[in-house]
Amino acid sequence: MELCKLISKDYLKQQQELHNDKNYGVSGHKWASKISHHKDILDYGCGKKTLEAALNRPIANYDPCVEGLQNNNQPHDFVFCGDVLEHIEPTLIDNVLQDIKRCMIHSGLLVISLIPAKKTLPDGRNAHLILETHHWWKDKLANYFIITNEEVNDKEYVVEVKPWV
Secondary structure (H helix, E strand, C coil): CCCCCCCCHHHHHHHHHCCCCCCCCCCCHHHHHHHCCCCCEEEEEECCHHHHHHHCCCCCCECCCCCCCCCCCCCEEEEEEEHHHHHCCCHHHHHHHHHHHHEEEEEEEEEEEEECCCCCCCCCCCCCCCCHHHHHHHHCCCCCCCEEEEEEEECCEEEEEECCC
């Protein structure tokens, strides 16, 4: 999918600025043990590529806000998308979910924060643009994926999915 359908030019610039912060885009490593058994992994919205570092092996990394990783959203058996979806512009969330589905051959793990971010965008907004309940996310995700497992706590919604065929 064309980049302009996934992120606006203005928001891309703001996200690129945030990605200059050494503590932004670093949560992927937390999920390495849960997904390490998968062979062909795409980290969709990889940030600083901490998932790849924690796995200690090469994986595919895609992030439209990181130089050199903007065109890596090709299909893979397993797609991980952690702490990304809540950052998406609300008017483009359906396009991004469609793109994740396009990239997912067999299954994936989506981790969605349900609370405000500690970071703010350069324009002053909270970095989590979509703050919704897990029920809202479940309904939204059901349009693109079969939910095979889910866990929810007061901070995040963790969802194992398979793409609708």
